[in-house]
Amino acid sequence: MPSRRSLAAYLFAGLALATLPAAAFAQENAQGTKLPVVASFSVLADFVKQVGGERVSVTSLVGPNGDAHVYSPTPADAKAIAAAKLVFINGLHLEGWLPRLIKSSGTKAPLVTATKGIKPIEAAEEGHEARGSGKGGHDHGHDDPHAWQSIANARVYVANIRDALGAADPAGKASYDANATAYLARLDVVEGEVKAAVARIPADRRRAITTHDAFGYFIKAYGIAFIAPQGVSTESEASAKDVASIIRQVKAQKVPAVFLENISNPRLIEQIARESGAKIGGTLYSDALSDASGPAGTYIDMMKHNISEIEKALAAGPA
Secondary structure, eight states, rough: HHHHHHHHHOOOOOOOHHHHHHHHHHHHTTTTOOOEEEEEEEEHHHHHHHHHGEEEEEEEOTTTTTTTTTTOOOOHHHHHHHHEEEEEEOTTTOOOTHHHHHHHOOSSOOEETTTTTTTOOOOEEEEEEEETTOOOOOEEEOOOGGGGGSHHHHHHHHHHHHHHHHOOOOOGHHHHHHHHHHHHHHHHHHHHHHHHHHHHHHHHEEEEESSSOOOOHHHHHHEEEEEEEEESTTTOOOOOOHHHHHHHHHHHHOOEEEEEEESSTHHHHHHHHHHOOOEEEEEEESSOOOOOTTTTHHHHHHHHHHHHHHHHHHHOOOO
């Protein structure tokens, strides 16, 4: 028969095992294990990395240069979501493929919508007039999901991520708060650079063409008018009538430049440039970051690269 001392030890061990699940992550994290989280695409994943720092391991479902509009999930994605403690999504109908993936993964992880609190702008799916020109296309009431293109909105993403990480990992809350505060200060600096660059572009040259309508929030925040032959999703195809209309518009308004996008086939923009006489101004990063060796490996690098390309193409020389 066990002694009173050994019985007490046994009961203590049982109590410790019973409380282990609740304390498991805190103990693992103390041993250097990182909080596993999933983000739906590369821009969002970078926000999570900036706030999470060394305490968080981030898996991005749609990787660098990937198109979140038309992504096809893999079994590895379901496995990553099943193992995650948090799943961060953009929302605003960007990730139409995600609900089935979440269901098939069987995950119990909280789903965090990073755009919570952002007032969406409505996106024109047809007509493809210049965004920011006051002419607007035929509005079908769809929310534009590209909210990260405004740095003011990026601050909301960061705050939502900070709060979600702090709730999932209370021991790391002070770290997440500090990381977010430092990153928000860096965003303030970049936004000042963007506004200064736009101010250097003559007002009558603040017009350009992009592959799809990804810059509505950028337009609203910073005042560059973009024309796009596709709608807010790359799933839509521009018709020959749309392209011909845009070419006429480019000629009539003397649009200075057209821009490629890293997620899109360059054929359409090259055709518009060739037939309209507008110059190709370089590649913009709209829906995805570049890989680490490219010019837009982080969100801040992306915003700096994009405004640099825009200023170079629009500010110099006659249209």
